[in-house]
Amino acid sequence: MLVDIVPVGEVPARVKRGASAGLRSVYDFDVTVHEAQPLPSDAFDAGRNQYGAEAFIELAERVGDGVKNIAVTTEDLFYRRRNYVFGLAYLDGDGSVVSTYRLRTSSDGGFSDRNPEEIFGDRVRKEIVHEIGHTLGLEHCDNKRCVMNFSPTVREVDVKEEALCGSCQRTVR
Numbered sequence: 001m002l003v004d005i006v007p008v009g010e011v012p013a014r015v016k017r018g019a020s021a022g023l024r025s026v027y028d029f030d031v032t033v034h035e036a037q038p039l040p041s042d043a044f045d046a047g048r049n050q051y052g053a054e055a056f057i058e059l060a061e062r063v064g065d066g067v068k069n070i071a072v073t074t075e076d077l078f079y080r081r082r083n084y085v086f087g088l089a090y091l092d093g094d095g096s097v098v099s100t101y102r103l104r105t106s107s108d109g110g111f112s113d114r115n116p117e118e119i120f121g122d123r124v125r126k127e128i129v130h131e132i133g134h135t136l137g138l139e140h141c142d143n144k145r146c147v148m149n150f151s152p153t154v155r156e157v158d159v160k161e162e163a164l165c166g167s168c169q170r171t172v173r
């Protein structure tokens, strides 16, 4: 299966590389990186200084060349009543999105000897793998180590691993 990563706005090369590597290692998919797309200005909420997440999913679906497509942005996203989201995907949908904005925080998950860039990179890969998991039909998993565990803050992101638990693995195959 082909997954296309669609950078929206300015996205650093190492974020795109990390996203590709995460998807290849967990799902064994072919991964391409699309040319960067302009930010969806209609989705910007000036009062919140955030973008609505749905517009990024629509964009990924529209321009992406993959069976599944994931928009990646450094902008802050909101969705409905949630103040912010790390990402969004609809179950079994073709498009999804991940924002790196809130993944870069001072919290280091207790791994104080680790480089902040490494921690950030791990979080980005986990959230990319998580949102693509939803598009493959996976719902949230109760296993805190599973990448499909719901992670409302970076604390939970840091606890989970960049891998599907056995049960999620069986569901997706």
Ligand SMILES: [Zn+2]
Pocket: 130, 134, 140, 150
């Ligand atoms: Zn989720």
Ligand SMILES: [Zn+2]
Pocket: 141, 142, 143, 146, 147, 148, 149, 164, 165, 166, 167, 168, 169
């Ligand atoms: Zn699981």
